[in-house]
Amino acid sequence: MSMTGSRNIAGSVGASTLRLWQGTMGSRKEVEQTVLPVLYDRESDPACRLVRxxxxxxxxxxxxxxxxxxxxxxxxxxxxLGGKGVLPTLHFPDTGEVVEGVEAINRVLFSRYGHGKVPRLQRANRLNLFLSELASRARGSRGTRRVEARRPEQALTLYSFExxxxxxxxxxxxxxxxxxxxxxxxxKQQRADLGPAICRLHLGEYQPIPGSKRDRTLREKGRVQAPYLIDPNxxxxxxxxxxxxxxxKNHYVV
Ligand SMILES: N[C@@H](CCC(=O)N[C@@H](CS)C(=O)NCC(=O)O)C(=O)O
Structure with a gap:
């Protein structure tokens, strides 16, 4: 990896550390999603980060x-969508429901897909928003302003976790x-998923939870690694x- 690339990743590690590595572990039980919600998001926005x-x-x-x-x-x-136009906004295209702001979105997400209560580290309180703001500052102005680019005909797909x-x-x-x-x-759903793709903390052959998205990814793609980008265009x-x-940059920056 280049020097610039390494510095970029080091800064990104810093941002995740400032947010106490929230956005790493996820529920073992996966919800079957037929129509996906649409998230209006700005990567550098502290409230959007809490939703992600x-x-x-x-x-x-x-x-x-x-x-x-x-x-x-x-x-x-x-x-x-007819709302206030705030970020983040979550739109459910199947029902037409529009949910605005981190507090309301988190309430809907955890009551619909979780155990009801928003976990302490995801709540939009002063401390979490402050830490999220620090994480954004660690990234400078990245993920904030629009750069002239070609618009793809079809949306891309990114495998990632926050x-x-x-x-x-x-x-x-x-x-x-x-x-x-x-x-x-x-x-990540279990200890065996922890660590970078080339040296997971768990020794031995990698075995995701059977039937999980990770398991399907391993079977279909031959590895589980983030980021992974698919461009149907x-x-x-x-x-x-x-x-x-x-x-x-080569395909979309003009
Ligand atoms: N050299 C790879 C490293 C990618 C990598 O190790 N990603 C981590 C997540 S940050 C990963 O996939 N870990 C294994 C896992 O989540 O199962 C790159 O630059 O994309």
Whole structure:
């Protein structure tokens, strides 16, 4: 990995540490999702981060519509929902329900998909928002402002989980390029999932929980690693964070 790449990952580790590695572990039981909710999100926004952590905790997938500063298309889409146009906003396309703001979204997510109560570290209180703000500052202005980019015809797919230091730079770039993507959360569900892909903390052959998304990913793709990007527009599937970033820059930055 290049010096710049290593510095980027070190800063991303810092951001995850400031948020106490929330957005790593997820529920062992996975909800069957037929129609995915749509999350209007800005990667660097402290409140949006708390929602993304909740999604990892609940092991839920969403269709992300990044709304960077200077956004045109997703800002228009968000405003057309008829709400206040705040970030984060979660839209359930099957019911038309629009939920605005981190507190309301977390309440809906944990009552619908969790045990009812929003866990202490996901609550939108002053401490969590402060730590999330610090995490954003550790990333400078990444994942904040729109950069001129080509718009893909079809949304991309990204396998990730919120605290993943290697995935964060990819999500930041997707946000800056205002590229819509399906976020597949591959939350860690057991001790054997912990650690980087090349040296998991658990010795021996890697065995995800049978029947889980991780298990399906291992069987279908041959490995479980974040980030992993699929672009249906070019038919390309890309592993390795630096290669994913280069791919996005080459294909979408104008
Ligand atoms: N060299 C890879 C490292 C990727 C990596 O190790 N990612 C971690 C998450 S940050 C991972 O996939 N860990 C294994 C797992 O979650 O099962 C890259 O740059 O993308």
């Amino acid at each position: 952590e909740s999604l990892t905790a609940l092991n839920l997938d969403v269709d992300v519509r990044p709304v960077p500063q200077g956004s045109v298309i997703h800002r228009m889409e968000l405003d057309a 605290s993943s230091p290697y995935s964060r730079p990819v999500r930041e770039l997707l946000c800056e390029l205002e590229i819509p993507y399906r976020l597949i959360n591959i939350s 070019s038919g390309q599937e890309v592993w390795e964070s630096e290669r994913v970033l280069t791919y996005l």
